[in-house]
Amino acid sequence: MPVSVTYPGVYIEEIPSGVRTIVGVATSITAFVGKAVRGPTGVPEIITSFADFERVFGGLHRDFTLGYAVRDFFLNGGATAVIVRLYKPTANKGAKASFNVANLGLEAANEGAWGMKVRARIEKKATTDPNLVAAATRLGVGPADLFDIIVRDGNTGRIETFLNVTTKESARRADRVLKNESTLIRATQALPAATAPSAHTGALTDADVWTDQNKSTPAQSTATTEAVDSAAVGAAEFKAGVNLLDKTDLFNLLCILPDARDGDVPDDVYQDAMSFCVKRRAFLIVDSKAGWNSVSSAQTGAAGMNLTGDAARNAAVYFPRVKQADAMLDGQIETFPASGMIAGVMARTDAQRGVWKAPAGTDAALTGVAGLQVTMTDAENGLLNPLGINCLRGFPIFGNVVWGSRTLRGADAAADEYKYVPVRRTALFIEESLYRGLKWVVFEPNDEPLWAQIRLNVGAFMHNLFRQGAFAGRTPREAYLVKCDAETTTQNDINLGIVNILVGFAPLKPAEFVIIKLQQMAGQIQT
Secondary structure: OOOOOOOOOOOOOOOOOOOOOOOOOOOOOEEEEEEOOOOOEOOOEEEOOHHHHHHHHOOOEOOEHHHHHHHHHHHOOOOOEEEEEEOOOOOOOEOOOEEOOOOOOEEEOOOOHHHHHEEEEEEOOOOOOHHHHHHHHHHOOOHHHEEEEEEEEOOOOOEEEEEEEEOOOOOOEHHHHHHHHOOOEEEOOOOOOOOOOOOOOOOOOOOOOOOOOOOOEEEOOOOOOOEOOOOOOOHHHHHHHHHHHHHOOOOOEEEEOOOOOOOOOOHHHHHHHHHHHHHHOOEEEEEOOOOOOOHHHHHHHHHHOOOOOHHHHHEEEEEOOEEEEEHHHOOEEEEEOOHHHHHHHHHHHHHHOOOOOOOOOOOOEOOOOOEEOOOOOHHHHHHHHHHOEEEEEEEOOOEEEEEOOEOOOOOOOOOOOOOEHHHHHHHHHHHHHHHHHOHHHOOOOOOHHHHHHHHHHHHHHHHHHHHOOOEOOOOHHHHEEEEOOOOOOOHHHHHOOOOOOEEEEOEOOOOOOOOOOOOOOOOOOOO
């Protein structure tokens, strides 16, 4: 604002430049939806390594394909994943393991059979212990009200210890402490309560402390309380899991893993997920079905999935499934969905070359693959490519690679402008970046000064992409345009509170077919 001058002298006034830098969003944050051994349900969880997945969700399990897909994602170059764990209760069985500790109800932190191997132990110090007395005084409770909770996970051997907790109202109330600090158990009893739990016998150093019923409490294992893993999930659970991604800020790729390793994701789940991806400006990776064991079955099967319409621009299908050595079956070769692996290849390509580079070709090698479910010839590949089915191929020297980059609107007959995966993903990247980078425009005065600022900032963002090689064209004029003026925003638009911004770009389309023309020279023939 203008300086208020009162005395003779020099005044300094800072003038805003109008530059509001638009930062490109991430392009390869991948959301995974499926069943896991353990971990939170009902909320997406962000992880940055497979070690995180093992810690939070329990790692690989022979019956759950999610763990294998997440492992393949990070193995092939992925960096950030969002996990949605599905769990469906089994009738007349427990979902969470429970522990019968007197005066302090406990249960496993989340659902699954893993909780049946957890044990809990209560310890108490002598009420004359000076450290205990000091802690009780600080908390405003009696020394006899404080106790320690020690929990051991028999699956991993991990031990959690919570010192000086209480059932009375204080900063160390047991239910709050466990909720905020424990990954293994939660308190179920309503607190505060008058009576503290009794201590177990023996000492923590005893060899049988985690096996003796008097020295630690196991999970209840009656017919109705025994916790079990998820029952088979159906379309309703898959759709609910996908919708949970509304709770996460950003994801770019979506992989939905089948209920069983030889199972399939229902077609209507993919159809709903495709529409969801349009809303969130994300891209869906569709796995080929387990029954697609030949090129002809893929031809007919893809048409039967009914993944069509404009929303199909935000999805791509990859055929066939991959063969891998299964660590949970002593290295036996098994067949797995490839979506996690494809997402990793996309993430690797984005990091090395940019989202505008097709995630296919000899550089798009599939790491950790022992083979493919179907081995194709060039002619067979030529039957699927015009239908918009991306193939995985094995070549000498190069190994197993992604050999296709078309969306589900990539069939030749569709003649869609978003025929290619990199073109669509580039558009989604620009849309999301501008959506987030132009929020400051809302409620600004809608006139030429605002339009000039918009042109400046959007133009700077697009020019930076041009310099990185994201667009076709030799000059910025050929590569992109940014228009925001009285032609795009009329007086009627201004009266309605609308500002219109036109952004165009010349996409880089992959060299899908390389044609080499060879001709003999005429030699010394005189004409």
